[in-house]
């Protein structure tokens with residue numbers, strides 16, 4: 001697509017918003033692109049109720065952390081090549097790509113190339129209008145306004161290092177950035193916290209559907225991200241070994257053992273436990289015969305998996321401790337930032353993954369098996 005077409009599209013956006021474009025409203029999206037050292041850069045181009053337009057800038061190695069699309073989204077790549085991951089599937093998106101993303105789709109966008117990449121994000125309607133997300137937050141509302149509306153979020157904000165008492169009058173966007181959190185990651189964490197009526201109630205969907213969701217979303221994500229973190233760790237060690245060698249070596253030690261544990265764990269679930277869980281579900285729902293469970297009962301492997309979840313949780317806490325809550329050193333490069341962003345995305349994803357298994361899938365399967373045995 002030519003530059004003129006991009007500019008025409010920008011003007012069209014202004015017209016959609018009910019205004020006639022004037023000189024004072026014109027922007028050249030190829031000028032002053034908000035590239036930022038360390039983390040992704042962004043700027044708002046249009047903020048109207050029916051439409052939010054952002055421009056995101058990713059230097060080599062940077063990424064937009066894992067989050068769920070908080071409206072109906074279209075991505076338009078302006079320069080460079082990015083990899084967009086939607087619900088665990090990767091889409092290479094070179095310059096000129098227009099990619100639609102459905103509301104609530106888990107997504108990340110990363111720049112694995114050696115050149116800068118920037119893209120436009122169109123959200124319709126503005127996420128502030130999406131009441132079905134259960135919680136709507138805007139960067140320009142104050143921290144206090146959010147807490148008054150959602151007092152149940154106080155503890156969550158505190159954990160994120162966002163002061164809602166003395167710092168309550170601060171705009172939320174500013175407070176979130178000051179706490180070192182990217183806005184999309186913040187919104188995604190809040191949405192996960194809020195008990196949304198629109199959220200899928202995993203207690204009600206068939207057990208097999210939940211098991212498939214865990215496999216497609218969380219297992220795929222882990223298999224894709226663990227090798228990526230491994231290579232980023234190697235790069236960071238070779239570039240920063242002199243100043244941060246012992247810390248990076250500590251991180252490497254814990255990461256290696258976490259990776260080995262998780263890879264083995266996923267294999268056991270995929271080859272033994274999940275087929276057994278699905279067989280019990282098929283029998284109870286009348287679509288399958290009497291299941292043959294090699295390990296005697298689903299309860300046995302479940303106990304082992306829960307034990308391994310605890311161990312993974314400890315490794316995640318240890319990595320957080322080693323990195324000082326993922327605080328980047330002053331001399332950090334983009335790769336260092338990409339490593340910390342990626343490890344935090346792994347942490348968030350693993351927490352959700354373990355929650356779905358420990359608190360929903362496993363107890364439901366144990367109940368089904370009991371039901372089956374009682375006849």
Ligand SMILES: [Fe+2]
Pocket residue numbers: 214218219266269353357
């Ligand atoms: Fe799993």
Ligand SMILES: [Fe+2]
Pocket residue numbers: 265269305309354357
């Ligand atoms: Fe698991």
